[in-house]
Amino acid sequence: MGTQVIDRRTLVAGGLAAMLPWRATANVRPPIPPRVERLTVGKRVTDMTVWDVERPQGIALLSTGHGSWPDRYGPYLSTLRSYGFTVLAPLHVDSMRHPDRAAFTREASFGERVADLRAASAWGLARHPGLPVLAAGHSFGTLTALCLAGALPHLGDFRDPAVRAVLGFSTPGRVPGLVTPDAYRGVTVPLLIVTGTADTVPGFVADPADHLFPVETAGGPAYGLVVDGGGHEDLVGGIGAPDATTRNRSRVLPTVNRFVAAHLRANGTVRRALPQWKPADPRDRFIVRNAA
Numbered sequence: 001m002g003t004q005v006i007d008r009r010t011l012v013a014g015g016l017a018a019m020l021p022w023r024a025t026a027n028v029r030p031p032i033p034p035r036v037e038r039l040t041v042g043k044r045v046t047d048m049t050v051w052d053v054e055r056p057q058g059i060a061l062l063s064t065g066h067g068s069w070p071d072r073y074g075p076y077l078s079t080l081r082s083y084g085f086t087v088l089a090p091l092h093v094d095s096m097r098h099p100d101r102a103a104f105t106r107e108a109s110f111g112e113r114v115a116d117l118r119a120a121s122a123w124g125l126a127r128h129p130g131l132p133v134l135a136a137g138h139s140f141g142t143l144t145a146l147c148l149a150g151a152l153p154h155l156g157d158f159r160d161p162a163v164r165a166v167l168g169f170s171t172p173g174r175v176p177g178l179v180t181p182d183a184y185r186g187v188t189v190p191l192l193i194v195t196g197t198a199d200t201v202p203g204f205v206a207d208p209a210d211h212l213f214p215v216e217t218a219g220g221p222a223y224g225l226v227v228d229g230g231g232h233e234d235l236v237g238g239i240g241a242p243d244a245t246t247r248n249r250s251r252v253l254p255t256v257n258r259f260v261a262a263h264l265r266a267n268g269t270v271r272r273a274l275p276q277w278k279p280a281d282p283r284d285r286f287i288v289r290n291a292a
Contacts (some may be wrong), residue, residue, distance in 0.1 A: 001113070003109045006268075011075070031081065036221075039090055040230070041112070041119045046098070047091040048120055051077055057084030058264055059124040060134045061117050061163075063141030064089065065136070069097045073138065076169070076236050079253065083260050088124050090116035093239030113144040114158050118153060121148070121160050132264050133162040138236045139201070142168030146214060165190045165263045167256065169236040173205035174213055184213070188220035190263035194252055197229020205232075215287055224287035225279060251281045 032052045039048035049070040060080040064070055070077070070089035081085045093107040096183060121133055135145035143151070147158035149166045152231055155178075171193060172179070195211035205211065215224040227235060227248055235248050255277065262271035275288045 006091055007071075012157070019067050023202060028139045030063050036125075039116070039119055039123060041115050043091070044100075046093070046116065048116075049087075049091070051081055051085055051087040051089075053081055053084055053219070056086040056128050056131060058086075058132045058134060059121070059128060060085035060087045061114060061120050061124070061145065062087055062089040062134075063117055063137040063144035064092065064095070064096055065139035065141055067096050068138075068141075069095045073236065075249070076136075076138070076168075079256065080134070085134065086124060086128065088120040089125070092116055110144075114142075114147045116145070117144055117148055118158070118160055119150035121162055125162055131165040133160070134165050134167060134260075134264055135160075135163045136167045138169045140172050142166075142171045142214075146171075146184065146191075149191070150219075151184050151191045152180075153215070154180055154183070157288050160185070163189060165259070167192050167194075167195045167259065168214070170199055170201075170232055171211045171214055172193075173207075176202070179213065184217045185219050187218040187222075188216065189230065190221040190223075190259070191200055191215065191218050192223045192225070192256065192259045194225045194227070194230075194235055194256070196227040196232075197250075198229055198231045198236055200234070201232055212287065218289070221288075221291040222289040223255075223259060223274070223291070224285075225252065225286040226287070227251055228281070229282035240259070251279065254280045255286065 001099045034049050034051045037050050038045050069091060076089050082144045093100060093104045135148045136144035145166050145168055148160040150159045153201045158243045193215050197208055198205060199208045199211055212224050215222040230248055235252060258270055258274055258277060261267045275291045277286055279286050
């Protein structure tokens, strides 16, 4: 996901080339290497990987999949940085690399995930006040990101008012007892979910269509990109088979680019055109709900 792919037809139509996000944030200097900060989360402390940019234009909070860790998501992180975001990725307690993993049940670790992202948001805004915040995730991390946008109100008020939009690659699906029919009604900020027709998770998601449940039920502008043949780990970049990830990157990025331009750059021209957007590959499907 580090390479930006531009659809010529769409750039010419409407003259959007100068307005899309990568045009404003082209890097001519070597990227700033990541560093690890100690993030205080309530009474505990965890590692948080920070990928800075020279002139931040936003903050991206990244929540990884269950059991995973930030370093696995290199292409995803590079994409977020290419938009001018400083990326903050806490090491969740369910990660296989967290030293205290065994001390937390799965139920407890979910609450700690939300606490991690809220603490990361406060940390980032203390250093970059006023910047727009994107909550991003993959798989279980997408559910964490959605909580900061108002999801799962039956479990608590997790909303972070600084979050302007959510970008998720897959979701946990319809988890019984956790994802209720109204789980996403309170999500009123713009949302983009990227999934695929082969996006299944053994034991958790048997029907790929379940990943679209947030798009189908969110209370605000919601978009879904369904990549034909795309699987659970080869859409996000970094954790799937390299050939499939590379092949899918060019099919995913044009849509993500426009979503960021429309709803985090507040580019009205791109936002008005987004509901009519056609995916880069005609085999793929773009879903739009509640968007003017």
